[in-house]
Amino acid sequence: MKHFFLVNIIAILFLLIFSPLPTNVSAEPSLELNSPYYVLIEPKSKKVICESNSKEKLYPASMTKMMGMLLVLESIEKGKIHFEDEVVCSEYASSMGGTQIFLEPQEKMKLEDLFKAVAINSANDAIVCLGEYLEGSNDAFVSKMNKRAQELGMKNTSFKNATGFDDKEHYTCPYDMGLVACELLKYEDVVLKYSSLKEAYIRESSSSPFWLVNTNKLLGHYEGLDGLKTGFTNDAGYNLCATAKRNGVRLISVVMKEETIKKRSQDTCKLLDYGFSLLKSEIVFNAEQIISSCQIRNSLTKEIGIKVKQDIKVIMNKDEKIDDLKIEVEIPLIEAPIKEDDIIGTLKITTPSLRTYTFDVFASEEVEKISYGKVFLNNLKIIFS
Secondary structure, eight states: HHHHHHHHHHHHHHHHHHHSOOSSSSSSOOOSSSSSEEEETTTTTTTEEEEESSTBBBOGGGGGGGHHHHHHHHHHTTTTTTTTTTEOHHHHTTTTTTTTTOOTTTTTEEEEEHHHHHHHOOOHHHHHHHHHHHHHHHHHHHHHHHHHHTTTTTTTTTTOOSSSOBBTTTTBOHHHHHHHHHHGGGGGGHHHHHHTEEEEEETTSSOOEEEEEESSSTTSTTTTTTEEEEEEEEETTEEEEEEETTTTTEEEEEEEEEHHHHHHHHHHHHHHHHHHHHHHEEEEEEEEEEEEEEOOBBBSSEEEEEOOOEEEEEEEEEEEGGGEEEEEEEEOOOOOOOOOTOEEEEEEEEOOOEEEEEEEEHHHBBBBBHHHHHHHHHHHHHHHH
């Protein structure tokens, strides 16, 4: 009997030591999406939250236009073009077909209205018209799209046109579309102004205003969703790059090759819900707060304060704490003169989950350059004090 009891104890101990732990102890809940091609990204850090086949090459359809929109906004920022510019439509742009605003050859339209037509209505003639105006020709615009894709690290993307028409050599992947969306959201005040509209008009002052209807049917049906770009062809299926913001947290989701609009919407909502359930926004430093100090060369001022100009917010997992952040202030050798609010370095914050955020930091005061006269007077003050 004693031997039997001892054998049982040994068997139990063996099972406890060598049996595998349950696989569902720390596993993420299954999202059970309709499409196997998706990604969810936090745009400020570009950190992937979850993904499946996110680098698989697929047809993007009209999500292609996000790259064209990005090039337009970057050129506006550089002052090369302006929203008030009058753009003349070419015969080629007017012949695009598909979704369009029916531009006539030689028709003039404000650049802002063309951009609006792309962001809301996904107009093929409008994006080609914009591209020709920006780069001189459609081919040059497509070439610029590919160059910018390489700069952004979009390794699984090739553009053959600006519209998204299917072509064997025109492809991308969910992750690459997420990267474009991250860049677009650097201009969120502009792009979301239009992508969030369910409808709008162009040619409003004409005798036949044109009604733009947004192809993103989740607008108004998912809390915080305000963009970004849909896409559909028979070969591509139903695609959607969506963005939404809740409680200070913004997310980007990309789903591709969906069978229906309904399934596309279901997957987008599941992805965004999952991301919002995990993340929170935290203020690390307040606007105008002095966070460190640095020395200034060629100045009587030994050191000055380093400050931030806006609230410094980072996105963290809900179980992470601010005390666990890694905070680094990188300041190069600085020489006077310096004006108050000059950018003098970089603040780098890394979360425990390895999301990295960088911010500019600024001089808290003005610093004059040293002169021999001031050195002499200063030394006299020291001698006679």
